Amino acid sequence: MTIRFEKMIPLPMLEQDTSGSEVWEAESLLLEQGKYYLVEAPSGRGKTSLLSVIYGIRTDYQGVVTIDDRELVSFTLKEWSSIRKSELSFIFQGLELFDDLTALENIRLKNEMTGYHSNERIMEMARVLGIDPFLQRKAGILSFGQQQRVAIIRALCQPFNFLLADECFSHMDRENSLTAYHLIREECEVRDAGLILTSLNETGLPNADVRLKL
Amino acid sequence: MRLLYQILWKDHSRAHLLGAFLGTLAGFVLLLAGIQFYMDIKSVLSENRDLLDPEYIVINKKVNIGQTLGLSRVGFTPEEIEEIKAQPFADQVAAFNSNEFPVSAYTENERFPDFITDLFFESIPNEFIDVKSEEWHWDPEKGTIPVIIPQDYLNLYNFGFAPSQGLPQIPKGVISMIDFKLRLKGQGRGNYDDYQGRIVGFSNRVNSILVPLDFLEWANQKYGYFKKNDPSQVILVSKNPTDPNIIRFLEEKGYDTIREKLKSSRMNIILKFIISFLVIVAAIIIGLAFLVFLLSLQLMISRSSEKIRRLNKLGFHYREISRPYILLLLLLMAGITGLSLLLTSLLAGQLHQTAETWSLNISPSLHGIIYGTALGLILLISVANVTAILISTKKLCK
Numbered sequence: 261m262t263i264r265f266e267k268m269i270p271l272p273m274l275e276q277d278t279s280g281s282e283v284w285e286a287e288s289l290l291l292e293q294g295k296y297y298l299v300e301a302p303s304g305r306g307k308t309s310l311l312s313v314i315y316g317i318r319t320d321y322q323g324v325v326t327i328d329d330r331e332l333v334s335f336t337l338k339e340w341s342s343i344r345k346s347e348l349s350f351i352f353q354g355l356e357l358f359d360d361l362t363a364l365e366n367i368r369l370k371n372e373m374t375g376y377h378s379n380e381r382i383m384e385m386a387r388v389l390g391i392d393p394f395l396q397r398k399a400g401i402l403s404f405g406q407q408q409r410v411a412i413i414r415a416l417c418q419p420f421n422f423l424l425a426d427e428c429f430s431h432m433d434r435e436n437s438l439t440a441y442h443l444i445r446e447e448c449e450v451r452d453a454g455l456i457l458t459s460l461n462e463t464g465l466p467n468a469d470v471r472l473k474l
Numbered sequence: 475m476r477l478l479y480q481i482l483w484k485d486h487s488r489a490h491l492l493g494a495f496l497g498t499l500a501g502f503v504l505l506l507a508g509i510q511f512y513m514d515i516k517s518v519l520s521e522n523r524d525l526l527d528p529e530y531i532v533i534n535k536k537v538n539i540g541q542t543l544g545l546s547r548v549g550f551t552p553e554e555i556e557e558i559k560a561q562p563f564a565d566q567v568a569a570f571n572s573n574e575f576p577v578s579a580y581t582e583n584e585r586f587p588d589f590i591t592d593l594f595f596e597s598i599p600n601e602f603i604d605v606k607s608e609e610w611h612w613d614p615e616k617g618t619i620p621v622i623i624p625q626d627y628l629n630l631y632n633f634g635f636a637p638s639q640g641l642p643q644i645p646k647g648v649i650s651m652i653d654f655k656l657r658l659k660g661q662g663r664g665n666y667d668d669y670q671g672r673i674v675g676f677s678n679r680v681n682s683i684l685v686p687l688d689f690l691e692w693a694n695q696k697y698g699y700f701k702k703n704d705p706s707q708v709i710l711v712s713k714n715p716t717d718p719n720i721i722r723f724l725e726e727k728g729y730d731t732i733r734e735k736l737k738s739s740r741m742n743i744i745l746k747f748i749i750s751f752l753v754i755v756a757a758i759i760i761g762l763a764f765l766v767f768l769l770s771l772q773l774m775i776s777r778s779s780e781k782i783r784r785l786n787k788l789g790f791h792y793r794e795i796s797r798p799y800i801l802l803l804l805l806l807m808a809g810i811t812g813l814s815l816l817l818t819s820l821l822a823g824q825l826h827q828t829a830e831t832w833s834l835n836i837s838p839s840l841h842g843i844i845y846g847t848a849l850g851l852i853l854l855i856s857v858a859n860v861t862a863i864l865i866s867t868k869k870l871c872k
Contacts, residue, residue, distance in 0.1 A: 315787075317787060317872050337791065337792060337868070337871055337872075338791060340872070341786070341789050341790060341791035342789075343789075344788065344789030345789040350787070352787070356784045356788070358481055358781065358784070360481070360484060361477065361480070361481065365480075368477060369477045369478070369481075369788070370788055370789075372477065373475070373788075373789065373790070414788075
């Protein structure tokens with residue numbers, strides 16, 4: 261899968277100074293499957309907008325965005341839901357967890373839809389990220405850092421060609437961030453998937469194939 | 475997808491849904507019971523009226539003072555008869571023929587006191603007459619005139635006149651043995667003939683003195699000299715005597731008949747009025763309940779709009795998201811169908827028992843049309859609601 265931008269810019273960004281941006285100022289930008297893109301920028305530079313456009317939940321942009329040479333605007337609702345089930349996965353900055361469900365139920369909601377991981381693998385990932393003691397608690401009462409790890413595991417419970425991760429380590433300490441980062445890289449490698457990770461600042465997350473400044 | 479149901483059902487409003495459920499249920503029971511009882515009562519009415527046989531209705535114009543003074547006519551004009559024939563409830567129509575010459579009857583018998591009386595004759599085609607007799611035809615060779623008189627006349631004599639005058643009561647069979655003569659007078663002095671008369675039957679249907687049509691035509695030819703009058707009575711056959719239009723037509727035209735015979739027609743008018751009222755009320759209730767249903771589900775969806783957007787972001791299609799709402803709707807609809815049919819059949823059973831004590835035959839089970847109506851309505855409401863659910867969930871999805 262390839263994602264291509266041609267002079268794409270979200271409409272709200274038009275009013276901002278985007279000089280120096282390697283994305284908004286680019287004539288054309290190609291994102292390839294299997295590569296790891298690190299998008300770094302301070303707040304308000306359009307990190308979330310960028311990922312949302314790719315994921316089809318924002319359509320207020322000018323220019324052209326294509327997935328495998330098909331314009332995003334041409335996808336139907338049905339195609340979007342199939343893409344979100346098997347081709348694109350998103351770790352939302354706002355997490356989008358259901359507070360009333362337990363952490364495990366939040367993960368299962370996705371996994372039951374895709375049937376991607378076994379229960380054992382889910383438990384293993386939870387153990388790796390250190391949230392296995394909290395799996396039976398309602399997501400709403402977990403700390404934001406814990407919720408972020410639940411959202412990460414949920415996003416990994418499906419096949420994908422690209423994983424869009426929006427500031428997904430923001431509330432974790434460095435050690436936890438690295439563990440989660442390695443888990444994500446590992447899962448991406450299994451799928452030969454691309455990773456687009458946004459981050460506020462130079463977090464020192466290693467091994468990015470491409471660093472993009474917004 | 476148990477979790478999906480868990481997420482989306484959480485936001486229902488029990489009070490709204492219960493209200494919509496009970497409202498629709500009440501409307502359904504009212505409507506179904508109304509139809510059921512209408513069918514029952516209709517069949518009871520037809521049973522009592524022997525609806526399988528067509529009804530013979532004799533109509534005449536109401537006598538008013540104008541007719542007494544000779545200002546307006548009592549007979550039916552040919553146009554009026556054509557108009558009656560054109561009515562959808564009139565399957566066959568015939569006018570009464572009458573004698574156009576003077577007739578009198580007298581007895582010459584030792585066992586009965588002599589009497590003489592002026593008479594009249596009327597005739598209608600044979601198929602309208604409820605007495606079947608082999609003697610019912612005119613044979614000029616034999617010279618016996620068969621006569622049919624109303625059963626009421628015999629009753630009047632046997633139970634009214636005879637006991638009060640010390641006269642013997644006469645059984646039906648004996649009447650036909652009574653000898654009496656009929657004198658038909660033509661125009662001019664001494665221009666008359668006497669014939670043997672014989673009563674061959676008693677009619678419950680026609681309140682007149684009937685002779686065979688062929689005889690009357692022959693006699694009018696031979697003796698008749700009165701100015702021909704329009705027939706004063708018309709007989710019509712209706713296969714559907716409960717048709718309320720009969721009464722309406724008669725009233726509108728100022729025609730009269732033996733009211734008793736059209737009781738079921740009038741009952742039918744009242745019944746139809748009550749049932750239409752019931753159906754309108756039921757329709758309003760069902761309509762309102764349907765709206766409450768629609769609004770409760772829409773409210774439920776809009777309360778869950780954030781969750782629906784979230785599910786959509788996770789890759790759920792709006793059809794998948796709609797499923798919990800549709801299932802909830804269908805469960806409620808199935809409940810309404812089942813309960814309303816159950817309650818209606820309980821009511822029907824109750825009515826059946828009550829009616830049995832009056833020896834009325836009312837069906838204890840539901841008529842087929844009840845199931846049809848219930849399913850049809852449920853289908854209609856469900857389809858409308860499902861469409862609304864799909865539209866509003868789709869709106870929330872990207």
